[in-house]
Amino acid sequence: MKANFHKVVIWLFVTTVLAAAGFGFGQDLPDGEGKALLENNCSFCHSMERLQGKNYGKQYWEDVIAEMREKGSPLSEEDVPSLVSYLVKTFGAGPEAEAKAAEARKLIQTNCTGCHGMDRIEEKRLDKAGWERTVKGMIASGAQLSEAEAGTVIEYLANTYPAAP
Numbered sequence: 426m427k428a429n430f431h432k433v434v435i436w437l438f439v440t441t442v443l444a445a446a447g448f449g450f451g452q453d454l455p456d457g458e459g460k461a462l463l464e465n466n467c468s469f470c471h472s473m474e475r476l477q478g479k480n481y482g483k484q485y486w487e488d489v490i491a492e493m494r495e496k497g498s499p500l501s502e503e504d505v506p507s508l509v510s511y512l513v514k515t516f517g518a519g520p521e522a523e524a525k526a527a528e529a530r531k532l533i534q535t536n537c538t539g540c541h542g543m544d545r546i547e548e549k550r551l552d553k554a555g556w557e558r559t560v561k562g563m564i565a566s567g568a569q570l571s572e573a574e575a576g577t578v579i580e581y582l583a584n585t586y587p588a589a590p
């Protein structure tokens with residue numbers, strides 16, 4: 426019993442320290458419904474620092490949240506949209522996201538408008554898998570993009586021209 430008690434004390438200590446570490450970042454999170462959702466559904470497996478630098482749009486966060494719910498996050502289905510919009514608002518428009526988007530726009534102008542106009546792209550609405558197929562198809566027909574550049578372009582297109590919800 427005594428040994429177990431020690432384990433509990435150590436466990437409490439570790440979780441308290443981890444929670445404190447998470448909270449350091451949590452304090453910087455803007456208020457909103459999403460903050461509580463994050464604290465209750467996302468912060469017990471990894472610290473919220475896992476979210477830092479993920480300056481992506483809606484599609485990325487939807488994919489990540491689906492993955493996290495599969496891993497065991499108790500976030501309910503109906504809370505998904507409000508957490509997604511909170512994350513997009515909080516992380517989606519940072520300078521990194523802007524730089525990435527600018528890079529993607531340049532790649533598209535240079536590599537995607539030689540055979541057809543931008544309208545061919547702008548009128549399309551696809552999910553990430555759909556954009557991946559399309560861009561790979563364009564590369565097969567002659568678009569000149571490295572694998573990394575294709576990734577940047579796919580991410581941008583999936584965020585900018587997502588499939589209708």
Ligand code: HEC
Binds near residue numbers: 470
């Ligand atoms: C049951 C445990 C668990 C919960 C709860 C959880 N995660 Fe995760 N999360 C993980 C694991 C494990 C990884 C590492 C996966 C990997 O590296 O492939 C991870 C990785 C991540 C990443 C990094 C993914 C990447 O592409 O690098 C993000 C962002 C993330 N989680 C966000 C969230 C959000 C948002 C929530 C709440 C909806 C959440 N997590 C809840 C276990 C969890």
Ligand code: HEC
Binds near residue numbers: 541546566
């Ligand atoms: C070498 C010429 C070429 C380049 C470069 C090119 N495309 Fe295309 N693209 C085509 C052709 C040809 C079609 C028409 C194919 C068809 O209708 O089946 C097309 C069609 C499309 C469509 C419409 C597909 C559909 O299902 O309606 C999209 C979206 C598209 N391209 C995006 C891109 C993007 C993004 C890039 C840059 C990564 C790109 N294209 C670069 C030749 C090109």
